[in-house]
Amino acid sequence: MFANGGFARRAETPMPSTPNRTDLVEGLHYLSMRDHVAGRIASGELKPGERLPSERRLQTDVGMARGTIREGLFQLEAEGVIYRKDRSGWYVSPPPVVYDPTRWEGFMSYVEAQGRRPATETLSKTEIPCDAALAQIFRRPVGAPMYLIRRRRYVDDRAVLVESIVVDAVTAPGLLEHSLDRSLTSVLKSHYNISVARNQVDMQPCALTREEAEALRVKSGLPGLSVVRTSYDAQGRVVEHDREFWRHDALKISVDIRVR
Amino acid sequence: MFANGGFARRAETPMPSTPNRTDLVEGLHYLSMRDHVAGRIASGELKPGERLPSERRLQTDVGMARGTIREGLFQLEAEGVIYRKDRSGWYVSPPPVVYDPTRWEGFMSYVEAQGRRPATETLSKTEIPCDAALAQIFRRPVGAPMYLIRRRRYVDDRAVLVESIVVDAVTAPGLLEHSLDRSLTSVLKSHYNISVARNQVDMQPCALTREEAEALRVKSGLPGLSVVRTSYDAQGRVVEHDREFWRHDALKISVDIRVR
DNA sequence: TCGCCGTTTTGGTCTATACCAATTTTGACG
DNA sequence: CGTCAAAATTGGTATAGACCAAAACGGCGA
Numbered sequence: 001m002f003a004n005g006g007f008a009r010r011a012e013t014p015m016p017s018t019p020n021r022t023d024l025v026e027g028l029h030y031l032s033m034r035d036h037v038a039g040r041i042a043s044g045e046l047k048p049g050e051r052l053p054s055e056r057r058l059q060t061d062v063g064m065a066r067g068t069i070r071e072g073l074f075q076l077e078a079e080g081v082i083y084r085k086d087r088s089g090w091y092v093s094p095p096p097v098v099y100d101p102t103r104w105e106g107f108m109s110y111v112e113a114q115g116r117r118p119a120t121e122t123l124s125k126t127e128i129p130c131d132a133a134l135a136q137i138f139r140r141p142v143g144a145p146m147y148l149i150r151r152r153r154y155v156d157d158r159a160v161l162v163e164s165i166v167v168d169a170v171t172a173p174g175l176l177e178h179s180l181d182r183s184l185t186s187v188l189k190s191h192y193n194i195s196v197a198r199n200q201v202d203m204q205p206c207a208l209t210r211e212e213a214e215a216l217r218v219k220s221g222l223p224g225l226s227v228v229r230t231s232y233d234a235q236g237r238v239v240e241h242d243r244e245f246w247r248h249d250a251l252k253i254s255v256d257i258r259v260r
Numbered sequence: 261m262f263a264n265g266g267f268a269r270r271a272e273t274p275m276p277s278t279p280n281r282t283d284l285v286e287g288l289h290y291l292s293m294r295d296h297v298a299g300r301i302a303s304g305e306l307k308p309g310e311r312l313p314s315e316r317r318l319q320t321d322v323g324m325a326r327g328t329i330r331e332g333l334f335q336l337e338a339e340g341v342i343y344r345k346d347r348s349g350w351y352v353s354p355p356p357v358v359y360d361p362t363r364w365e366g367f368m369s370y371v372e373a374q375g376r377r378p379a380t381e382t383l384s385k386t387e388i389p390c391d392a393a394l395a396q397i398f399r400r401p402v403g404a405p406m407y408l409i410r411r412r413r414y415v416d417d418r419a420v421l422v423e424s425i426v427v428d429a430v431t432a433p434g435l436l437e438h439s440l441d442r443s444l445t446s447v448l449k450s451h452y453n454i455s456v457a458r459n460q461v462d463m464q465p466c467a468l469t470r471e472e473a474e475a476l477r478v479k480s481g482l483p484g485l486s487v488v489r490t491s492y493d494a495q496g497r498v499v500e501h502d503r504e505f506w507r508h509d510a511l512k513i514s515v516d517i518r519v520r
Numbered sequence: 521t522c523g524c525c526g527t528t529t530t531g532g533t534c535t536a537t538a539c540c541a542a543t544t545t546t547g548a549c550g
Numbered sequence: 551c552g553t554c555a556a557a558a559t560t561g562g563t564a565t566a567g568a569c570c571a572a573a574a575c576g577g578c579g580a
Contacts, residue, residue: 029534031480054560065535070561075481079467087542087561096464102517196519203513204356205465205485207339219562220291221335223483223508225465248483253463255515259364259456289564314530325565330531347531347572479532 029064033072036062038081041092052082052090078223080249086217096252097155101201101229106183111155119154123162123215125176127169137230138168138238145169147176149184152215160250162215166241184240194239198232203253212245223248289324293332296322298341301352312342312350338483340509346477356512357415361461361489366443371415379414383422383475385436387429397490398428398498405429407436409444412475420510422475426501444500454499458492463513472505483508 037058040046053061058069073090076082084090097111111118130144138146149165165184167175172192180187188194206226213220227244297318300306313321318329333350336342344350357371371378390404398406409425425444427435432452440447448454466486473480487504 028532034481056560067536068534071533075467078481078483080465084561085543087559088544089560101515102519104519199515199517199519201513201515201517203463203515204511205340205483205508207335221294221338223338223465248465251464253461253513255361255459255461255463257362257459257461259362259459288562316530327566328564331563344531345573347529348574349530 029068030071030075033058033062033064033069034075037072037076041081046092048092048094050092052092054089077249083247083249084219086219093249094156094158096250097160098252098254100254100256101199101203101227102255102257104185104196104199106185107153108183116155117157119157120181121152121154122180123150123152125149125180127176134166134241137241138166140168140170147172149176149180151180155250158250159216159247161244161246162212163242163244165243168238171237171239188239194233196231196239197234198236200230200232202226202228205248206245208245216245216247218247225251289328290331290335293318293322293324293329294335297332297336301341306352308352308354310352312352314349337509343507343509344479346479353509354416354418356510357420358512358514360514360516361459361463361487362515362517364445364456364459366445367413368443376415377417379417380441381412381414382440383410383412385409385440387436394426394501397501398426400428400430407432409436409440411440415510418510419476419507421504421506422472423502423504425503428498431497431499448499454493456491456499457494458496460490460492462486462488465508466505468505476505476507478507485511 037046037052046052052058052073055066055069055073059066062069073082073084077084080093080096082090083093097114097116099110103110105113108118108120126148128146128148130138130140130142130146132142134140134146135142135144138144140146147165147167147169149167151163151165152159153161153163167184167188169175171194172188175187175192178187178191185196204226206224207221208216208218208224210220212224213222225246225248227242227246229240229242229244231239231242233239297306297312306312312318312333315326315329315333319326322329333342333344337344340353340356342350343353357374357376359370363370365373368378368380386408388406388408390398390400390402390406392402394400394406395402395404398404400406407425407427407429409427411423411425412419413421413423427444427448429435431454432448435447435452438447438451445456464486466484467481468476468478468484470480472484473482485506485508487502487506489500489502489504491499491502493499
């Protein structure tokens with residue numbers, strides 16, 4: 001319980017009238033705090049998308065220091081139960097989207113298939129010269145023209161990922177003139193007759209660094225999931241190279257595999 | 261910078277002699293702290309597996325409050341750069357293990373293939389009655405005998421995951437009498453002629469709750485990765501159901517897929 | 521040399537307070 | 551009724567100090 005043993009201090013500091021403390025009897029303060037809020041969510045008192053009481057309000061509700069309150073909130077955040085909007089408040093997380101890297105439908109279709117509302121926003125589209133790293137991936141000379149597309153994607157109006165896509169400009173000339181606010185894959189197929197035969201996907205828990213965090217409007221350093229995908233056509237040529245940064249609470253990966 | 265504006269306070273509080281502050285000029289304190297330690301790791305001054313100076317030592321080194329120091333360390337922890345052993349200290353993280361859920365080699369072999377030293381420890385093996393959830397998964401009646409195996413697995417002496425495996429006792433009678441400290445799959449194949457034809461894998465960032473956290477000897481609530489795998493044989497029968505909890509910094513998922 | 525036990529160190533938890541910057545709300549005004 | 555600026559609120563950052571429990575350490579004795 002309390003830092004100083006849990007008994008003496010509780011007596012000397014009267015602790016204001018906090019009647020609803022039945023679930024706070026055992027263990028550490030910040031975990032009790034966690035349970036208190038988790039309970040209110042599980043009971044349906046707080047529903048997905050709804051805002052939690054402010055930290056200072058919770059402080060008086062449960063009678064703890066604000067630092068302890070926040071410790072508990074961070075727990076729930078790590079569990080994906082709540083999330084925060086910077087300086088606006090804490091909110092109850094909606095359920096995650098299920099993602100199957102082996103299925104080659106785009107983001108838009110699988111989000112829709114799950115009864116959610118997807119949206120895509122193109123942040124920028126530029127032509128860049130191929131650098132050393134991309135040269136290796138695409139097996140093209142350094143300096144060759146490439147398209148770089150940055151997009152932000154939403155589920156039910158919540159930004160869940162930012163991505164940077166690179167496509168060989170020689171393979172898909174004039175790509176940037178098409179609308180990129182829907183599936184890129186379908187554009188590549190319908191306008192350039194390019195289809196994907198092989199997919200290399202890497203996923204790793206990460207921290208969202210400044211750039212990604214800003215784009216997702218979350219605090220820098222929050223946990224996220226990095227997904228890097230390289231797509232190849234039937235000839236083994238690299239079609240696109242995509243790096244996605246997901247909110248850690250927005251995604252569930254599900255793969256169904258026939259063992260080779 | 262400082263809570264109160266960043267300039268006035270810096271002047272009025274002289275800040276002790278801290279010569280090595282060249283990298284702490286810009287931005288927030290805890291991020292400067294982060295960069296300071298990250299720099300010492302990147303430069304090779306601190307190597308994988310090595311212990312960081314104590315928090316109180318860092319406190320005098322960089323001249324910040326301990327809370328701020330910790331904030332910076334939490335950042336690096338979220339990024340997977342450092343990890344902690346409870347009440348022992350902070351350590352530089354070793355590189356992650358690459359895991360391909362589509363490849364049906366066991367943990368032992370793929371860890372070894374990456375030049376690391378795998379180990380498995382069986383925590384418990386018991387026979388349990390099939391509950392409602394398992395009944396649904398295995399399509400077996402409630403109460404049917406099942407084997408429950410709990411294991412902890414290591415890479416280079418660091419515990420990286422705990423898992424709970426359930427196997428139908430009727431399918432593999434006497435399974436618990438075999439040694440389970442190596443690949444379970446090979447035991448199933450060699451002794452019961454069971455081989456896996458299909459694999460359903462779910463992965464999701466999570467928080468390590470008390471039980472898992474204790475088994476991995478980390479603080480409860482730390483981010484982790486939950487991996488749930490259900491394996492089927494050629495007849496579509498469930499062979500095993502496995503739930504793994506990984507340290508978030510120990511794993512990198514890599515999938516190579518031929519698109520269907 | 522090995523094992524035990526007290527001491528020191530270390531991270532873990534908690535309180536209290538302060539101020540900032542962004543957001544949200546309020547209210548006066550046109 | 552809509553607009554816009556002022557005020558209040560909210561989370562974000564930071565300090566300082568305190569005590570606990572587990573881990574690491576050091577030395578003593580068998």
